Amino acid sequence: MLIAEDLLVQLTDPSSGGLYGGKDKARLGLAGALLLELEGAGRLTVDQRGRLAVVDPRPTGDVLLDQALATFAGRAGRKPKDALPKVAKGLDAAVYARLVARGVARREETTVLWIFPQVRHAVDPAARGRTHAELVEVLLGRTAPGLRTGGLLALLHAVDVVPKVFRGAGSLPGRELRARAKTISNGAWSSEAVRKAISDAEAAVVAATSVVVMAGAAGGSS
Numbered sequence: 486m487l488i489a490e491d492l493l494v495q496l497t498d499p500s501s502g503g504l505y506g507g508k509d510k511a512r513l514g515l516a517g518a519l520l521l522e523l524e525g526a527g528r529l530t531v532d533q534r535g536r537l538a539v540v541d542p543r544p545t546g547d548v549l550l551d552q553a554l555a556t557f558a559g560r561a562g563r564k565p566k567d568a569l570p571k572v573a574k575g576l577d578a579a580v581y582a583r584l585v586a587r588g589v590a591r592r593e594e595t596t597v598l599w600i601f602p603q604v605r606h607a608v609d610p611a612a613r614g615r616t617h618a619e620l621v622e623v624l625l626g627r628t629a630p631g632l633r634t635g636g637l638l639a640l641l642h643a644v645d646v647v648p649k650v651f652r653g654a655g656s657l658p659g660r661e662l663r664a665r666a667k668t669i670s671n672g673a674w675s676s677e678a679v680r681k682a683i684s685d686a687e688a689a690v691v692a693a694t695s696v697v698v699m700a701g702a703a704g705g706s707s
Contacts, residue, residue, distance in 0.1 A: 486587070487549065488636055489518035493580045494589065494613050495620070495641065495650055502593060502605030504577065505646040510690050512573035514644040515580055517686030519553040519572060520565060521636045524678055528554055529561075531681040537561050537568060549579060565685035566692065581606050617650075624665055625655045630674040636683075639670035643687035 496504050496511050504511045523529050526545060532538045539558045544551045553572050560568040584590035584606070591607045620638055622628040624647075630638065641647050647666040648659030657665075670683055 486589075487518070487547070487580075487583075488522050488633060488640075489515045489549070489576075489580050490584055490587075490589070491616050491633070492518045492637055492640055493577065493584065494608050495617060495637065496644075496646065497590070497606055497608045497613075498649075499608065499610065499613060502607055505649045506644050508577055510644040510646070512576045513569055513686060513690045514640045515576045516553070516569040516572035517565075517640050517643060517683065517689075518636070519550060519576075520557065520569070520682050520686070521632075521640075521679055522550060523554055523557065524676070524682060525632055526550075529557055531565060531678040531685075533677075535564055535681050535685070537563060537565055549583070565682050566689040569686060569689040584608070621651060621654045623669065624651060624662065625657075626665070630669050630672060632675065632679075635669055635672065635674040636679070638666050639675075639683045640686065642666035642670050643683055644690050 492514060493511070496506070496514065498505055520529075523545075524531070528541050528543075528545065529537060529539050537557055537560060539561050542554070542558055545554065556572050557565075557568050560571075581590060581592070585592055589609050589612045593605045593607055595603050595605060616637070619628070619634055623630045623634045623638060628634075638647070641650055642663065645663075647663050651662050652659070654662060671680065675683075
């Protein structure tokens with residue numbers, strides 16, 4: 486599975502079928518995951534100035550990655566945070582469709598107050614549990630992070646859901662779990678380009694969250 490697919494499985498609340506942190510954060514996290522995947526595949530990188538640079542524009546053969554590659558390539562020379570929102574649009578639905586096709590997730594349609602349609606997804610507990618257990622081992626310092634586990638923890642930290650996803654892990658409080666994830670996201674398991682990409686993913690999340698908060702404040706004052 487793509488890193489983005491593993492990430493969405495972890496972002497899905499197994500009890501409610503909703504997304505930890507909400508759709509906006511989840512979508513930006515998924516866009517960051519595609520960026521990391523493309524960087525790992527040698528298709529693009531983030532240069533010393535923190536700008537996107539295409540290394541190999543050839544298609545990967547994966548539709549989702551190729552769409553993201555085209556979007557990032559179209560914004561070469563700009564910071565990842567300038568491209569991530571564009572890649573993020575509707576990304577949760579696209580990744581969920583892949584998980585459903587793999588049998589890892591099940592789409593459920595319900596209604597709120599018997600009127601408003603709502604779509605939730607139930608993820609396979611075994612599939613979620615395997616990756617979750619691996620991530621807990623890294624988070625607790627029992628296993629060294631690799632590109633996949635380190636990337637997943639860094640992205641979960643970027644979208645600020647670590648205390649929710651790993652609630653109770655090692656009997657540690659949420660602030661300690663968050664601090665450990667932050668240390669891992671800055672660790673030596675990744676290239677400088679990956680760290681810059683993750684940093685920009687976090688910046689994009691903060692910016693998107695600020696827009697939502699400002700819009701809510703404006704609406705409340707009208």
